[in-house]
Amino acid sequence: MPNPPSETLLRQLAESLGPRGFSRAPEDLKPWLTDWRGRWHGRTAALLSPETPEQVQAIVTQCAAERVAIVPQGGNTSMVGGATPSAEGNSFLLSLRRMRRIREISASDNMLVAEAGLILADVHEAAEGIGRRFPLSLAAKGSATVGGLVSTNAGGTQVLRFGTMRALVLGLEAVLPDGSLYHGLSGLRKDNRGYDLRQMLIGAEGTLGIVTAASLRLVAAVGSRAVAWTGLASPDDALRLLRHLEGRLGDRVESFELIPSNALELVIAHIPGTRAPLAQAHAWHALVEVTAPAGEAGAEHSLAAALADSLDRNLAADATIAANEAQAQALWRLRESIAEAERKQGASLKHDIAVPVSAMPGFLVSARKAVEGLYPGCRIIAFGHLGDGNVHFNVQPPADACSESWLSRPGGDVSDLIYDLVTAAGGSISAEHGIGQMKADALARTADPALLFAQRAIKAALDPAGIMNPGKIFPG
Known part of the structure; x- marks a missing residue:
């Protein structure tokens, strides 16, 4: 288990990062300790805001030496509690928001190299400035950051043609759990030097390392x-x-x-x-x-x-x-x-799931019938990206129910039912939002044992001390 930071470590980080990079002031911490949905709440020993990859390296190296946990955070738009620290308050919250430079942009290479804290809207604007575009868009483009998009393998509305972030990331720079800096920004289209560390880091939700920059694929302007x-x-x-x-x-x-x-x-x-x-x-x-x-x-x-x-x-x-x-x-x-309207209507259970495209029409009908049959009065809003099989299957409590008590129970049983139906259809319990805290137990229950074995082995090999975003993907 990770340890709480020592006073010596806190003092060293405060001195090396300065007042803009280190804070324990409650007013600075408060906006970043609750997830976007308001479901997950945490505490932190300090908010660390490095400005360079070298500062991230120094932080990770010092934390690794003391076995202190780090929770990376970009725009804090996670839908599954993936960027919220635990309630113990012993970990550091590492914000990448000060790292927002565009290091390189090339129409010849159809590539843009952005630091992890750059927001998606700024990526779009920079690409348009050279007659290109970055073909990934989502509703949170004004706050979602490059690092978060990479770490969650974000999808959005153009996956049908261009794929998820896995298809749009040409290279990565990342600090690994031992403090070493992986230099992988070259954007090579062909590179067969063994295991693909880039692909392991994409979608890892900060559990294998901290993405500090990414080379992104650009396409022709519309x-x-x-x-x-x-x-x-x-x-x-x-x-x-x-x-x-x-x-x-x-x-x-x-x-x-x-x-x-x-x-x-x-x-x-x-x-x-x-x-x-x-x-x-x-x-x-x-x-x-x-x-x-x-x-x-x-x-x-x-x-x-x-x-x-x-x-x-x-x-x-x-x-x-x-x-x-x-x-x-x-x-x-x-x-x-739709998501904003749902929030205004009231709390709901949200399920970001995927099934084979051919199965999606039938799933929408059969899953709705199954849920409504077992939980009369609940209201289902199911929408999504038909071309890639991604369903946002959201369930609101019955109108006459106490939302808070219903969402905790039987709400948990509703989610289990939906995940079982998805698994039986050959689908995934997470299409584009990741696992985070919210789905860790469900993943452990529903995933292929071989997949879980491989994922846990990779985590143990790269992060044996368990300091990188603990409690995410794997149950805490």
Whole structure:
């Protein structure tokens, strides 16, 4: 077990990091000791805010010598308590937010080298400045950091075409648990020197090392884009529509978001300035984005033709295409505001899960029926990225129940049921948010024993003292 820091270590870190890099003041610590959902609360011996990789090295080296735990944190947008320290208060909270430089950007290499504390919105802006783009986007782009995106293998809305962070990270710089600095930013497309440390660090949630910088893959800028909203009768119709659009438009289809009517209604009820895009109500909806590179036929014309054909084939009941950028953003706002609308409605059990794409329509129907059958009155909002099988399966307590008591019990049984259904469908209990604290026990219960053996062996080999983000991924 990790140890509490000695007064000597606290004094040394305060002297080496200075007042901007070391704080024990309650007002400085408070915003970072509770997770984004307000579910996890912790304490820390001190907030450490290094400015260079060398300072991170020094911190880890000193902590390793005393076996003191470190909890890395970026934008504090974890959905599973992955960046919140424990309640004991013996660990250090290591913030990477001061490390936010762009070290290199190259249109020739289609690469941007960013430090871990840079927020995603700034990555987008820098890429656009050289006529490129970084093709990963999510609702928290104004606060999510590069280090956090790497450490959780973030997905977002464009995984359908470009994949998760695993596909977008060309190289990493990271401090390992012994304090050594891994120099892996070269961005080589081909490198067969044994085990891929980069891929082990991606998605490790800071349990194998601290990411200090990443080389990110850039792609060509969009020449034009088109965004449409469609009305559908069922998730099966949505999958048929997706496959039809892909057959007509190929990889121009970048996003395909499946949204039920109750999610849309929740957004309209709680988010000012939103409205239903279609005149008639529909049981399900799909938000579609199509792009075209510069020099090719406009994306709007291509999507309009493909949707017209889809309507003729009864693959969709209705559709509208955004006439301008403002309308496109308004359609995306409906999708990206679901989480905020849910929060305003009240607490809920959130499940970020994945099943095979072909199984997703059936899973949405059968899982809902199973949960509602065992727990009458609960309200289910299930939406997600149909093209990659990612479902956000959220359960709100019955209207007449005490939310706090229901969410703790029987809420825990609801989550166990959902994870069992996902496992039986050949899926994953975590699609894009990670394991963190919230799903550690569920992972231990549901994962393939061979996978757990390998993961624990890697953790023990690289971090034998268990100082790197303890209690995350593996039960505390």
